[in-house]
Structure formats: C-alpha cells, structure tokens
Amino acid sequence: MRRVHLEAAEDHVERLAKEHDPVGAVKELIWNALDADARSVRVSIERSLTEGVEKVIVTDDGTGITPETCEATFDRIGGSWKKGARVSQKLGRPLHGQAGHGRLRAFALGAFIRWTTIADGIDGRQKSIISAHNASRNDFQIGDPQSTGEDTGTVVEAWGRQSSVLNKLLVDRARTQITTEFAPYLAMYPEVVIEFDGERIDPQGAIQKETSYGLEFTHDGQNETAVLRVIEWDMRVDRELHLCDAEGVTVDITEVRIQAPGFDFTAYVLWRGMPDHPNEFLLGEASDGPVALLLSATRQQLRDHFKSRAVERRHEIVDRWKDDGLYPYHEEPQTEAEKVERETFDIVATTVQRHMPKPAKHQRATLALLRESVKHQPSHVNKILDEVFRLSSDDKSELDRLLNRTSLSSIIKASSSVADRLDFLAALSHMVFDAEAKKLVKERTELHKILENETWIFGEHYQLLVSDRSLDQVLNRHLEILGRDEQTPAPVRREDGSVGIVDLMLSRSRKEHDRRQHLVVELKAPRVKVTGKELEQIKSYALAVSEDPQFADVRVEWDFWLVTSEMNKMVRAETRQKEKPRGCAWDLSEGEASIRVWVKTWSDLIEESKGRLQYFREHFDHDPSVEQAMEYLRHVHAQYAPEALVMASREAIDDVDFPDGVTPNGESPNGEEASPADTAPISAEGVQTADNQ
Template sequence: MACPKKPKHYVHMRRVHLEAAEDHVERLAHERDPIGAVKEFIWNSLDADANNVSIEIHRSELTGTDRIIISDDGSGISPESCASTFDRIGGSWKPTTKRSILEQRPLHGRNGQGRLRGYALGSQIRWTTVATDATGKRLKTVVSASSDARNDFIISDPEPTIDPTGTVFEAWGRQDTRLDSLLTENAVNKIITELGPYLIRYPKISVVYDGKRVEPESAIQKDTKRSFSFTFDDIQHSAEVRIIEWKMKVSRELHLCDENGVSMDIIDMGIKAPGFEFTAYVLWSGVPDHIGTFVLADDTTTPVGALVGAARVELREHFRERIRERRAELVEQWKADDVYPYKSAPENDAELLERETFDTVAATISRHIPRTKRQQKITLALLRETVRHQPEHTHKVLDEIFRLSSDDKKELSRLLDRTSLASLIKAANNVADRLDFLRMLEHLVFDPEASSRVKERTELHKILENETWIFGEHYGLLVSDRSLDAVLDRHLKKLGRRVRTPSPVRREDGSVGIVDLMLSRSQRENGRLQHLIVELKAPKVIVGDKELSQIKSYALAVAEDPQFTDVTVNWEFWLITSKMNGLVRAEARQQGRPSGCVLDYADGPTRVKVWVKTWSELIEDCRDRLHYFKDHFNHDPSIEQAFAYLDFSNPGLLSDAVKKAIPGKVIRDGEVSDTNPTNDGNIDHALDKKDPGDTRMLPG
C-alpha cells in the first residue's frame, strides 16, 4: 500500500512533544473504539462552526478498511493555536466559552483530548487545516503524527492558500479488524443516536457518513420531553430527560448532556423497557462542570448520581405510560382485524381485570404472535383461555409455545409472579364486593321504605356476620348473638384457661345480656388482647337511655368479673344506630372525649370503652378506606348491582318485604326480577349469572 504523498510546499517543519506518559496517551486514544473516535472528530468539526462534515471510508480488497478521511468546512485551527493544541493534554480554549465563535452553537468538547482519538483510526494520522489570521488571510497548516512516537506531533510552517477554511483529518496504516465496525449499520445508528438532538436543532448542518447523509428525523418514531427535579445538598435543581424512540435497532444509551442537549458522556441506561428501541438524553446545566465524575453516576451522594437516579425514575414512569399506550394501539388493531378474542365490554371488575391482564400479556409477547390473521385469532383465543383458567401457568405456557426471549420472560414473571393472577382477580373482586355491600347497607339503613322493613336480628344481624370487615380489617368473628357467659367463655379459651367461674356473669339487675357480635384480635406489639362487642340496632329504633344503659351494663359486667381482673385486655363496646335522642347525642359529644365515646373505664390491666356510633359514620369510614380503590377501579355500584351481590353472598336472607323496597325489582313467585326484563339499559351484575368457570370463583 502506497503511503500518501507529502504536501509539496511544506519544507519547514517543527516538532512539538506532548508532555505525558506514552501509555497514558495510548489509554486516552481508546483504540478499541473506532466509532467513538469518529463521533469525537465530528463533534470537533461542529465545535469549529462547520456546517458540512464528511466521513469517507476507503476500502481495500485485501484489508477491508484502508483509510478514514474526515473533512469539514469549519473555521480550522489557526497556526498560532497548533502548538498549544498539540503539546499538552487539556489546554483547550473551549472551557473559557460555552458557544462556538461564529455560529454561537453550544460546544461539545472541553478537555482538549479529542485529537488523541485519531490513533483509534490509524497508525499514521494527519490534520490539514486552513484558518484565517487576524489580517483576514487564509493560512494552511499540516500536523502529522505516528503511533511509533505517539507523543510527537510534526507541525508545518503555515503557508498562504486560497482554499476555503476547514480541516481534513486522515488516518491510515492500521491493520485492525475493529476498523471494519465502521462499515456496519450499528456505526451509523450510534452516530444518529448521539448527534440526533443536535442535528434536529440545527437542520442546516449536514453530516455525510460513508456517502449517505445522517438524517435522524426519518429514524425517529416518537420524541418525548419530560421535565423533572432532583435534590442535592438540600438544593433543588431542574432538569429534563428527552426520550427518542427509534424505528431502527439501537444500543440503549443514557446520554448526559448540558442544558442545550449536547452529549458530554454516555452511561448505562439502568432500566428495563422490553420492546422499545430508544435513547435517553438527560439535560442539566451542571453536567459540564462535572466532567470526569460520570463514573460515579450510580453513587447518589454525588450531584451526577442524584441527577441520574431521578432521571431513571422519570424514564420508568414514561415507559409505564408507553406500555399502556402501545397496548391500547395493539388491541384496537386486533379489534379492527377481528382477531381480538373478547367481543363485548366487561360486565364487572373481575372481567375487567382479566381483560386488562390479557391485554398486558398479549402486548408483551406481541412480537412472537404469528402475522397471519387466522393464526393470530387462534393464538389470542388460546391465550385468553390460559389467562382465564390457568393464570398461574401463563408464563410457562407462553414460554413453551413461543420460546420467549430473556427480557420477555423477565417481564412476564414480574407481572405474574409477584402474586398469582388468581389472587389479583380475587383481590379486585373483594374490593368490588365491598363497594357493592356498602351500597346495599346504605340503602337498607337510610332508605325510608327499606329501613322500616328490615329486621334487626334475622336480617341485618345475619348480613353483618359475613361482613365484619366494616368494623376493622384486624378483627375476626368470635361469637354472634350469644349471652355474656358465652362471650366470657370464648375469652377464657383465647387466654388458654380451662374453666370459668361456675356462676354466670350477670348485669347489676341480675339479667343475662345478649350481645350481637364479638370480634377479637391480638396486639403482639404490647402483649394485649383486644375484643370488640357490637350491639346492632335496626334503623327504625331510636336509641335512648334504655339502650345506652344496657350496653354500659354489658361493659361493667365484663370489667368487674373477678376472672378477668388480672388479664391485660382492651374491651370495646359499640352501639350502632341510625337515630338517637337528644340526651344520648349530648353524652356522645362531650368535650374532652373522642366523639362517640360514652364510657372510658380502667381497672388494673383491663380497660373498657363504650361507643355510640351511627350507621352513617360507620359507612363513611368504610368508604374512606375504599376510596382509592373505588376511584382506580372506576366502580360505583348501582343498588341493583349491590342487591345482586347480597343475593349471591346471602341467598334467601332478605324477606320479600325488604326486596320490594329495592328499586327496579319486583317479586314473582318468590323470586326477584327486573321490573322490565327486556331492558338492556343496565348491565346485570356478574353474580346474577354465576357459573363455575367464572374467574370470581378462582381460589386465592
């Protein structure tokens, strides 16, 4: 291979020596990264106000890549700058300014090391540069160097020329297969991802790589910007992350950029987003001040670490949103192609959760689904049946059918292995059932017609036996509608004692009290047991002195029983009513005492509290606990839906008299039905047409 001819006119040369250890220069050259070297030279051209940059790759028949020529029409390197540019590492003029001299574009390089990257492209390197001096004359200077003596740069004397300003860099003489990476599609893609935002911002700039113009706009699928803030040393900083999703396959990179979007360094992405080809650019004005600390990007005690941590949180949220968008787009396309396996809208929250899970799983594996409509229809129908009937085996079935990629397996495992789909569906049903129940309870106790007909012990009491969660999630039902003797027997059993005193516990008047519900829990943190005794009053009952004295007598009978004087336990008695007279209301609203508390009594380790609570307070407290789920499930049940739940969970419990008070329902031969059976305006609750295959019946 012939060596390039020396320029004819440059006979006066001088040698400048780079003051650095040669092995250090070799490390800075990053000789294993020729693509990185090309990118660095392009940035140098742009920093020199070039509007046209060309990268030519010459090939030989035997050795592949033979020569790389990078030329630009920038301002060039002035003769007086050549020596200072090549005789030391660092020393660049760029740290003194943030913008290029002529075009006032933001600068990329600021550490004066970019010229050393030339050794990654050839063992012989040469710059031919034309610049204008202070008098307006153009002068040409040639700088050359060899890997045989990396620290020595030969600089010619400047010579007048009529050539336009600009710089031509040439590299040759290196026989390395790594140079062939410059000929791959990946090389072009890396240049597009790094320069993309800059070239979009400055459209008049032309970068031509191996004969083709670099055009990032045509490769972009979606371009999103998200502002965020992060805190370091108690100071809040504003930043931005730009996410460009590409139509081409790219290496995932997280670019740390200045506020103008100029990439200063590249670090690991640090997040998973299967199925997306993207590059993220984190923009912060402080990035240039921390060059050299990017290796600490995962250390949250550094400014860059705090920046990157906050950016990754923003990126995860972005791709959660994008997954939802992509899922919706896919579903709409499947519906348009008539291959989507669901034909009607979901009728309840369980069906909705199943549908959403199906959509998520199907979207995750969409790349593996066959392309023909017939095969798509069969595949999606199979997936639906798997999700519906064997959710815990979904990812195993899919792996067997599609041989999923590692990323897809991880995503499906994350989705399905946190908890079983069956448990998710059951949990969703549980919340929906509770909302339905509250709607029905509200109707029974507040609707004038229904509340006047509902019976205290045979209806309201029995309903609440199966819904004790309304009194608190931490209680479990112990007894129901039993005398105080039985209550105390259960208490002794809880304590592990064998027998109770032979004589039964009586109130002061000698009578045996009957309690409606007793619930219990253990508080392990302080060694105390806690029992709740609930006395229910039908909505039509107005609580007065008699009812209040009754529940207080229950409480005192427990507190004064000699068997329990040495037991560490809290007893709470609730009297629940719709209405109370003025005296009871006044006692329940005393100053200096929690609202509703009518007795707070302590005797040794035993403490007794008595409360008067209204049905409205109880229901509102439950609604507050379920408010988040109600909003996110978008479930606001009608009274018909609420009745359907109650009729399923407590079949035959309500009397015909109460059923007649339910809007839109009539009694026909002892069965409840719609007043207008042909009316399709409302969707019946799923429980009206329960079948063994319904997902609501899946075990947790």
C-alpha cells in the same frame, strides 16, 4: 516542517486513544468539527477488496486550525482553548470538547493519521498538514503552512490499521449510535448536516415519539432545575442516558438502568451545571453529589414515563389488532371474570407481540392460542411464553411484574381458584349422585384419592392441613375400636358375595404457634346408613386417639368427620342441636385438647361449599357444565380421575368401551376388583380401613 512532541507517557496516550472504540472516535471527530463551527461534516469509509475498513476520512467545513495554534494544539494534553469557553468562536454554538483529547482518538481509526486543515491566520488563509504514526503516538509532524484560496475546514484521514475492531463502523449499530448522540444538537441546529458512510444522519426521520419533562432537585440548599428529554425510536438502539449541558451537548453517557420492554429509546437530561461535573456519574446514585441526585430523579421519571407509555402502547396494539380482524375477542366483556381475563390477555399478548410471526393468519392463530392459555392456565402463562417466544430478560421481568405483583394477579388467581372449586363441586356432585356416573367411579382408588387433595370441601381452614405420618401411625394403633385390626384388611364380602368397598380415612395436620390441629375423615360406603352405633363408634375412636400418650400435654384440636350418603333420624337430630354448629354431633374440651365429631352427608358438604362460593359464583358468572367439570378432573387429578367417566358424556355412557372382563364399576364379573393397585395401602396422606358392617 517541524516535529512536536506530546509531553505525556505513551501508555497514557494509548489509553486516551481508546482503540477498541472506533465509533466513539468518529463521534469525537464530529464533535471537534462542530466545535469549529462546521455546517457540514462528512464521514467516509473506504473499503478494501475483502470489504474491511481500509481508510476513514472525516471532512468538515469549519474554521480549521490556524498555523499559529497548530503547535499548541498537539504538544500537550489538556489546555484546550475550549476549557474556559462556553460557545464556539464564530457562531456562538455550545462547545462539546474541553479536555483536549479529541485528536488522540484518531488513533482508534488507523495507524497513520493526517490532518489537512485550512484556516484564516495572521498571514491570511493558509493550509497546514499535520501527520502522526501509532509507532510513536507522542510525535506529530507539522508541515510548513501554505497560502491557499480554498474554503476553510479540516480533513482527518486515518488508514493502515489492520484490525477487525474497525468493522464496528460497518454495522447498523454504528449509525444508530451516531444518530442518538447528535439528535438533540441537530434538533437545535437543523441547518447542520452530518453524513456517515454516504447517508445523512436524520434523527427526525427515525423519531417515533419525543417527550420532555421538567426535573427539580436540591443540592447544598440550592434548588436546581433540569430537563429530561425522552426520544423513542422506530429503530433498534442501545439504551443510553446522555448527560448534557443546557444546550443538549453530551458531556457523559451512562446506563439507563430501568426496565422498559419493547421500547427503543434514548434519554437526555439537560442541566446547565453538567459541564462542571465530568465523570461524576461514575460514583453512582450512592453519592450525595448533584449528579447523583439528578440521576435519581431522572430514573424515577423514566419509570413513570414508560409505565404510562406501556398502557398507551397496549391500547394502540389492541386497537390495531381489532381493525385488522386479528383480535380473538369479538364482544365486550360482561362479567368481572371476563374483564379480568381480557385485561390479562392484553398484557400478555402486547408483551410478546414483537416476537409474533408477521403473516396475519399466523398472528391470528397465535393470539387465539394465547387466549386459551390465559383462560385455562393463567398460572402457567409466564412459563409457556418463555418456552414459546424465548423472551428477553427485560420482557420476562416486566411480564412477571404485571402478572404477579399487581392487584390484577390477585384477581386472576382468585378467579381461577373459584372457577376450579366450582368445577370440582360439579364433578363431585356428578360422581356421587348421578346413577350412571357411580358405575364408572372407583371410590377408594379414585374418588377418595381425589378428595385427599380437595380437603377445602370440609372447611376453608382445613385447606391448609398437610399429611402427618406420625398421626397416621397413631390412627393405625386405634383401629380396633372401629373393628379393624389391620391397615390393609382382606376384601370384605357382602351378603350377596360381592366385594365391599373399602372406606378411606384421611388424616391431615398442621402446627400453628403452640397449638396443633388434626383432621381425620372417614368416608362411609354409599349404601351404609349411619346410625347411633356408627356414631358412638367414631366418638370412642376419637377419644382413644386424642388420649394417646403421644399427644399427652399437647394443645391440640381434633376434628373427626364421618361422611355418608344417609343417616337415621336420631343421628340427624344430634347434628342439629342449637348450641352446636350444624353437623357437629360431639364437642368435647378436656385439658389441653379439644375434640369435635361431625357427621355430614355428601349433599350437606356440597351445598355448604356452594354457599361459601355463592358470592364469587355470581360475580364471576361461572356455572360449570358436566363437560367442564370432567375437564377439571382430567387436568388437576389426572392420576386418579376415572378415565371412562372423563371421556364419556352423560348421553353416551352406554357407548363406552371397557377392557375385556371389566364392568363399568371397575369390578370383574367374579366380583373381585379389576386392578391389584386398588387394594394396596395408600400413601402417608391417608389410612386405609375396611367397613365390615
């Protein structure tokens, strides 16, 4: 027996051993066996009474280590005979190891290491035993060779290390890592058998789909070609990108760095020059080396691949749901809106299908609930799914990309917006024109408050306007023109003693470049017919407000809207002048200011709004019922929606139970409004004024 001392610092040897990675050590020992032309490699794990790893044994039937090369194999780092060779000595297989570090990885598996190897040397077939201990990693004891008639091969034994790290060998992840590492090699050499902990490694049995692509890149003026092989598994694996030689032997492993939710896969890029560039992948794609260029091309191809596969998989899953009777849609979509909804549902449902309960009845219920979420709350779908299914970051990112960064997002949002507006118009028509509904609607605290958030009805450009507190203050200063001295006047009594409904004046403002735009809307009580008096009054008010010192020398557009149920013939004539837009009674430009006064009826506003939405109405085929309109109010304007109106159908109005002493129009029998909040000042979004006429 002789002692061989490894000429290297012990801490360097310890780093090369990578004792935190026992699975990597097993893989390295398997590669050593395959480089020695082994046809069979068996990894055995002996367990202690506490089910911990007690001993690891790696047995192969390769060519072994000859007595003549034992000392050279263990006395240095590097200098392996494989360094200058491309193929194995006997069978001509591609080689994996070239750095001579493989034997040191055994220290990750045990404190005591023993190699028992049989090989054909100069003096015939001989057995040699080499041993080492982690107390002195640089020293190897090589026993005297003995002649033998046993088959060639090597047995590596490691034991005596008490560490929970070794338990990594006992979990399923260890098997999947070994499977993905050797899949290309075993596909190339199906006669090779690898066993791990009593079971054969069988990549073919776990492969769900395999796809190959040709890759091209240019480096230093030379055109290079490579092959990308993508294996999708039916088991959970770590996503890895294996950098291989042209034969599929792994040289390095790096991160995939693409998003592909729902796919378990391993990518292998095969390039003949890879062995000449070990560890170059650590520089990343920012470098200008060939590996960086190859990585960039590889990842782009992977993105394209899984984008296509995601579409295929969605179709496969949806078809399976249909075959099993779980799909919540039973007819083909007829309208554009239905097509958009269906596409969105398919994306959402197939994204979360892995998180769904397994029983069929539970899946059916889950799919039905998802359908309702997509149909009625498309903008909230992502949040709902995250709360219910606890999606992974990859799933959430991909779903966000699909729903919010594609044309589909614009379509579904447009569809939802148009449907909401049509629902609101139906609700507004019902509240304004229906004789019974009027009794249930409080104009100031309900209808007017709702309109504050639906200013698009006055024109699309007004949808962008927001509340402006300073404008409200200016409006307050000029209320005298309208015969109103204070913002919150006392209740107005009609001739019959009833309380008059207080009008609302909305104000909105925005700044665009160096020009401001203001909208002021006064809503007249339903019984008031607008005459020349009211028109002149609003004109005077508009002029006074626009000439306020606060707005001096400011480029500003003023629009004053007077909305009523009815107007006399003279006022109607003023709003139908040929040179002015319909409804415009006054258009004055003076200095930097532009002032327009409009008089519109509710029917005008609703019909004009419907006209703007007609194209979408036809293509989205959405004609809301009264029930749908009331549902919109309940969801969007819950704070101000007339509860009694929302809950009551047109046919059941008389069956509604109101609080004691309150009539359907919200007034108490003595003519005073039931809720004190009804006479409180509104927020900065509007100025509340009274109609004293």
